[in-house]
Amino acid sequence: MDTIDESPKNLLDILPIQIKNSSHIHPFELRHFIPPQNYGERFKRMERCLLCRESCPKSYFCPACGFHLCPTCVNKNPLSVDPRKTHEHPLTCVPKLGFIFTCDACGVGDIISFLCMCIPCCFAIHLKCVLLPRTICINRHEDRISLRLPLGSGDWSCRVCRKHVNGEYGGYSCLTCSNYVVHSKCATDKDVWDGIELDGVPEEDPKEILPFEVVDEGVIKHFGHEHNLRVTVLEEGETLNLRHKQCSACILPIYSDPCYICTHHCDFILHEVCANFLKKKRHPADSHRFTLSAFSLNGENFVCLRSCQLCQQIINGFSYESGNKSIHVQCASFQDGYVHVSHPHSELVILENRRHSSRFCSNCKRKGTWENHLRMMGCIECEDFNLCFRCLTLPKVVEHKYDKHPLSLCYGENWASEYWCDLCETRLDPRQWYYTCREGNSTLHTHCVLGEDSGYRLGYIFDKYGDIKFKVVSNSSVTRPHCHICKSRCQGPCLFKFKDLSFCSSECVTAGWECRVCHTSISGQYGLYICPNCKGSNLLCKLDSHK
Numbered sequence: 001m002d003t004i005d006e007s008p009k010n011l012l013d014i015l016p017i018q019i020k021n022s023s024h025i026h027p028f029e030l031r032h033f034i035p036p037q038n039y040g041e042r043f044k045r046m047e048r049c050l051l052c053r054e055s056c057p058k059s060y061f062c063p064a065c066g067f068h069l070c071p072t073c074v075n076k077n078p079l080s081v082d083p084r085k086t087h088e089h090p091l092t093c094v095p096k097l098g099f100i101f102t103c104d105a106c107g108v109g110d111i112i113s114f115l116c117m118c119i120p121c122c123f124a125i126h127l128k129c130v131l132l133p134r135t136i137c138i139n140r141h142e143d144r145i146s147l148r149l150p151l152g153s154g155d156w157s158c159r160v161c162r163k164h165v166n167g168e169y170g171g172y173s174c175l176t177c178s179n180y181v182v183h184s185k186c187a188t189d190k191d192v193w194d195g196i197e198l199d200g201v202p203e204e205d206p207k208e209i210l211p212f213e214v215v216d217e218g219v220i221k222h223f224g225h226e227h228n229l230r231v232t233v234l235e236e237g238e239t240l241n242l243r244h245k246q247c248s249a250c251i252l253p254i255y256s257d258p259c260y261i262c263t264h265h266c267d268f269i270l271h272e273v274c275a276n277f278l279k280k281k282r283h284p285a286d287s288h289r290f291t292l293s294a295f296s297l298n299g300e301n302f303v304c305l306r307s308c309q310l311c312q313q314i315i316n317g318f319s320y321e322s323g324n325k326s327i328h329v330q331c332a333s334f335q336d337g338y339v340h341v342s343h344p345h346s347e348l349v350i351l352e353n354r355r356h357s358s359r360f361c362s363n364c365k366r367k368g369t370w371e372n373h374l375r376m377m378g379c380i381e382c383e384d385f386n387l388c389f390r391c392l393t394l395p396k397v398v399e400h401k402y403d404k405h406p407l408s409l410c411y412g413e414n415w416a417s418e419y420w421c422d423l424c425e426t427r428l429d430p431r432q433w434y435y436t437c438r439e440g441n442s443t444l445h446t447h448c449v450l451g452e453d454s455g456y457r458l459g460y461i462f463d464k465y466g467d468i469k470f471k472v473v474s475n476s477s478v479t480r481p482h483c484h485i486c487k488s489r490c491q492g493p494c495l496f497k498f499k500d501l502s503f504c505s506s507e508c509v510t511a512g513w514e515c516r517v518c519h520t521s522i523s524g525q526y527g528l529y530i531c532p533n534c535k536g537s538n539l540l541c542k543l544d545s546h547k
Contacts, residue, residue: 023078028060051081091116105129106184107169134199138192139282145172160186162380194287209280224294225268229260249274249318251457277329284350285309285327290320310375311389314455330393342411348377361388363433407435423448451492452505470496
């Protein structure tokens with residue numbers, strides 16, 4: 001075959017400007033692609049042939065139907081496309097003639113999409129649906145799902161959009177879970193599918209994602225620690241000895257829950273539940289699979305803190321990672337279909353901020369927006385019931401130094417009553433969630449019991465202002481210290497120490513700068529400190545005199 005010079009000028013000289021194919025009612029016009037200076041962008045910008053899906057620097061375009069054909073495919077008669085595995089016969093491309101048809105693969109009827117047909121079988125399908133992957137994994141389900149044309153009889157609802165699925169058309173179903181069905185369009189959405197086709201790819205061995213190996217009866221080797229762990233069931237009297245011990249995974253106190261303790265007496269403890277978190281997991285927070293990071297920040301470790309993609313709180317324990325996204329292990333345990341005890345009559349699903357940006361949490365009234373990234377779960381039946389992940393992950397039972405009895409989470413009361421928080425001695429809205437002691441008849445705000453920085457691990461040391469290091473310590477002394485910044489008493493269960501100075505919250509820690517010019521106090525995050533008045537970063541650390 002002779003080599004053709006593919007420069008735009010020579011292409012116009014060699015190829016005809018217009019081609020008429022007898023199987024298509026519209027003429028095709030020659031279009032050429034002028035390569036940009038940056039050659040790396042070339043294949044991202046070139047048009048793809050409608051039939052062979054190859055990128056081509058020269059193509060023929062149908063203005064009426066809006067598609068491109070390469071110089072080879074434009075001469076096919078009839079214009080037919082390989083049906084791959086969606087149909088047993090070749091499919092003929094039909095131009096847009098202004099009529100509505102329903103695709104046998106996705107069940108969507110429209111007048112815009114390009115149509116492929118097998119006339120003897122009365123089979124009609126979108127061209128884009130011909131290219132549907134056969135086997136995939138989506139972020140709502142751990143097992144693989146496969147394309148079925150048609151799905152067949154059954155009373156189903158899509159596990160992504162929760163709408164009805166018509167079995168007369170195609171869709172994706174799980175071979176393991178007989179009632180798990182997803183619309184074709186929902187399953188291949190970029191926020192749901194990672195774009196990887198698994199047809200012909202061997203299944204993964206389930207043992208590869210197990211987090212530990214059993215060494216002996218009651219003894220395991222967890223992948224996140226160098227020593228063996230021994231299971232321990234604590235007695236009632238032993239809880240006091242572990243009051244300030246935190247699970248290395250979720251950072252919550254151990255209390256009397258069954259746990260795994262290091263056999264070499266390291267400060268590494270895992271709740272029995274947390275020890276079973278799988279090494280890999282799929283979650284609606286990202287279309288790609290998450291990997292468990294067992295990196296628990298403890299002691300003098302100056303790694304930059306991460307925030308959870310769902311609740312926007314600090315991660316100081318185990319997390320699930322996918323690219324630049326991180327989520328708490330607690331948040332990762334919530335999946336579509338979760339039934340909350342405060343709303344037991346229907347299931348909750350994880351909402352997309354870009355589609356549900358006007359919803360407020362039914363408890364704390366926070367708003368989930370595209371800007372603050374705070375995610376929520378919403379009722380599939382009641383649009384006015386939503387819970388943010390900060391409220392979803394509130395522990396149901398906690399212990400506090402000011403009450404000898406366990407505190408239980410109460411999910412609000414509908415009648416008007418006057419309640420007072422026994423810690424801050426301010427009014428408590430009984431319609432919002434609060435902690436209560438049934439035996440002592442006490443009521444407490446959730447933020448007073450847990451504090452604003454419950455995600456920090458005690459003993460953690462972090463570097464905030466160059467060589468100024470803060471340590472997270474327990475606020476367990478008889479007298480509560482005053483915060484160096486806001487001058488109020490430190491009320492939370494933990495506080496931040498720099499030498500002899502105390503800081504009640506991470507917000508006060510970040511408020512340690514002032515402008516050298518106008519002396520305005522500056523608060524910021526992760527080293528981004530700009531004076532709003534002077535519009536500059538000519539800042540002075542207030543703590544320099546205490547170094």
